[in-house]
Amino acid sequence: MNETVMTALELLLRFDNLIFINIGMFIGIIFGAIPGMNGNLAITVLLPFTFSLQPVPALLMLTAIFFGANFGGSISAILINTPGTNAAAATCIDGYPLASERKQPRKALDMALVASTTGGFISAFCLLFFVPQLSKIAMSFGAPEYFILSVFGLSIIASVSGKSLTKGLISGSLGLLLSTVGIDPVSGSLRLTFGSMFLYNGLKLMTVILGVYAINQLIKRMTQSVEMKTADSLQKRNPNDKLTFSDIKMTLSTMIKSSFIGVFIGAMPGTGGAIASYLAYNEAKRNAKKGEEFGAGELKGIAAPESANNGGTAAALIPLLTLGIPGDAVAATLLGAFTMQGLVAGPRLFVESGPTVYAILIGCVITQVFILLQGRYLMALFVKITHVPQKLLTAILMTMCTAGAFAIGNTIVNVYVMLTFGVVAYVMSKFDFPPVPIAIGMVLGPIFETNLRNTLALSDGSLSIFYTRPVSVFLIVIAVVLVVLVKKRQ
Amino acid sequence: MKIEYKSNLYGGLVSLIFGVLLFLIIPHQIAPDLIDMGTITSRTMPYIISVVFILCGINLLVQSIIFKKDEIKVLNMKQEGVVFLFCIMPDCICRDS
Numbered sequence: 001m002n003e004t005v006m007t008a009l010e011l012l013l014r015f016d017n018l019i020f021i022n023i024g025m026f027i028g029i030i031f032g033a034i035p036g037m038n039g040n041l042a043i044t045v046l047l048p049f050t051f052s053l054q055p056v057p058a059l060l061m062l063t064a065i066f067f068g069a070n071f072g073g074s075i076s077a078i079l080i081n082t083p084g085t086n087a088a089a090a091t092c093i094d095g096y097p098l099a100s101e102r103k104q105p106r107k108a109l110d111m112a113l114v115a116s117t118t119g120g121f122i123s124a125f126c127l128l129f130f131v132p133q134l135s136k137i138a139m140s141f142g143a144p145e146y147f148i149l150s151v152f153g154l155s156i157i158a159s160v161s162g163k164s165l166t167k168g169l170i171s172g173s174l175g176l177l178l179s180t181v182g183i184d185p186v187s188g189s190l191r192l193t194f195g196s197m198f199l200y201n202g203l204k205l206m207t208v209i210l211g212v213y214a215i216n217q218l219i220k221r222m223t224q225s226v227e228m229k230t231a232d233s234l235q236k237r238n239p240n241d242k243l244t245f246s247d248i249k250m251t252l253s254t255m256i257k258s259s260f261i262g263v264f265i266g267a268m269p270g271t272g273g274a275i276a277s278y279l280a281y282n283e284a285k286r287n288a289k290k291g292e293e294f295g296a297g298e299l300k301g302i303a304a305p306e307s308a309n310n311g312g313t314a315a316a317l318i319p320l321l322t323l324g325i326p327g328d329a330v331a332a333t334l335l336g337a338f339t340m341q342g343l344v345a346g347p348r349l350f351v352e353s354g355p356t357v358y359a360i361l362i363g364c365v366i367t368q369v370f371i372l373l374q375g376r377y378l379m380a381l382f383v384k385i386t387h388v389p390q391k392l393l394t395a396i397l398m399t400m401c402t403a404g405a406f407a408i409g410n411t412i413v414n415v416y417v418m419l420t421f422g423v424v425a426y427v428m429s430k431f432d433f434p435p436v437p438i439a440i441g442m443v444l445g446p447i448f449e450t451n452l453r454n455t456l457a458l459s460d461g462s463l464s465i466f467y468t469r470p471v472s473v474f475l476i477v478i479a480v481v482l483v484v485l486v487k488k489r490q
Numbered sequence: 491m492k493i494e495y496k497s498n499l500y501g502g503l504v505s506l507i508f509g510v511l512l513f514l515i516i517p518h519q520i521a522p523d524l525i526d527m528g529t530i531t532s533r534t535m536p537y538i539i540s541v542v543f544i545l546c547g548i549n550l551l552v553q554s555i556i557f558k559k560d561e562i563k564v565l566n567m568k569q570e571g572v573v574f575l576f577c578i579m580p581d582c583i584c585r586d587s
Contacts, residue, residue, distance in 0.1 A: 164550075166549045167550070169542060173542045190521065194519065430497075431501035
């Protein structure tokens with residue numbers, strides 16, 4: 001164990017890794033700060049460019065984008081009352097009044113920064129502590145448990161389906177169908193290749209994800225001609241516009257409590273930062289003392305949602321790293337990144353790639369320091385970047401996606417595949433079919449099918465194996481409860 | 491030009507047609523397994539998926555036609571022109587190369 005951690009530290013504490021963390025963080029904050037863009041788009045667009053990197057810097061950079069985007073979302077929420085990400089929606093309630101009515105934008109942004117860093121630290125420590133322990137339990141899983149796990153993962157479709165579960169199921173089925181294309185790993189038969197040599201090895205997950213997430217989103221941006229609001233720069237300073245030590249002291253307990261709410265919610269697949277931040281905000285409001293005016297620029301009203309949504313970021317990686325189940329769209333994309341780097345997310349990850357994973361987990365803790373530093377010294381720059389014309393940004397991103405898709409297999413066919421799925425996802429979105437289940441279906445399809453086949457081979461075709469093993473039963477119950485809860489919430 | 495459409499009705503119809511087509515092409519696209527392992531074959535999963543498409547499609551059609559639960563959406567063809575350009579772009583690149 002100690003030896004693994006020492007090797008991990010050796011892998012991590014290199015100058016180039018710190019540079020990549022900072023690049024990822026910078027890009028993440030920018031994408032988070034621009035309304036209509038988000039961390040997932042940034043990770044998807046940049047993922048192909050991390051192929052040539054070693055696993056540790058590549059994955060650290062991508063996770064840093066994720067953390068940075070979560071904080072970045074609060075910048076536009078506070079300055080222009082438009083959350084950059086869904087998770088920052090609750091920050092608008094008190095952030096915008098503090099910045100606009102009380103003329104203290106810097107104080108509001110610094111509060112969001114400190115709260116985000118606190119949430120991120122607590123979340124990263126929980127990730128570092130819980131993931132190895134949960135992986136040990138998950139090591140005892142066999143094919144039936146893996147199959148049930150994949151069903152559990154597919155049940156997340158219920159929570160990302162939006163208005164209609166039926167439409168979510170159709171999108172998920174499309175993802176599952178795409179995962180069957182190519183040579184069947186068990187029987188060796190060719191499936192749905194339509195005689196094309198290109199399809200013999202199946203569709204590349206990342207190409208489809210680039211199309212479904214990035215191109216789909218960029219087409220939407222192109223068809224919307226309305227320019228976003230932009231924030232005023234932070235140059236005209238009000239003498240009261242600074243966060244003091246007593247402000248931090250006053251909000252500390254709220255930040256810690258909200259961070260744990262974020263960790264708890266974030267670790268549950270299919271939930272997301274928006275739920276965590278609203279829950280934490282309501283909890284802070286419920287415990288408001290006399291004189292605290294929530295909704296009118298109260299500092300605790302910024303601290304609570306920001307620490308909760310960042311508390312959920314690293315925690316969202318817990319199901320991914322321990323069980324190989326992506327809990328949301330970002331986790332599905334990161335799962336693709338792990339696979340491309342030769343790491344198989346799931347219970348055996350620590351056995352097979354212990355030092356690399358520990359380096360990434362410890363790196364998640366270190367990343368939080370850089371959020372604080374970049375937020376403190378580069379805030380004015382981040383605010384200015386939101387002034388870049390949207391059309392220019394869209395064109396740059398489209399070029400990057402095309403280059404990225406080409407880089408996946410050094411073939412133009414991947415670019416066509418990406419564009420095709422981008423258009424398909426866009427047309428589907430016109431009929432309210434959600435895009436996220438396509439990626440989840442495609443990621444979980446092979447796990448689902450292979451383990452179902454292995455399990456039925458073990459049990460001579462009997463399905464009783466699923467309800468005679470305690471872990472399987474437990475996972476089935478959790479999957480059912482999750483679907484019921486989501487349906488109730490909807 | 492603006493086109494109005496019902497999202498559940500047309501979404502359901504496309505899903506149903508796609509499911510039926512998939513069901514029909516599976517025997518032509520996936521050869522039977524050479525070794526019978528006594529469990530599911532390489533065709534099982536695509537068949538299950540095609541059935542899900544058909545059932546979900548029927549569900550959406552029932553919601554739209556019988557329960558009148560549907561949303562009327564408007565497609566602005568002028569704005570969507572960019573998507574059309576996107577659709578033909580791969581073809582243009584192919585021809586050029």
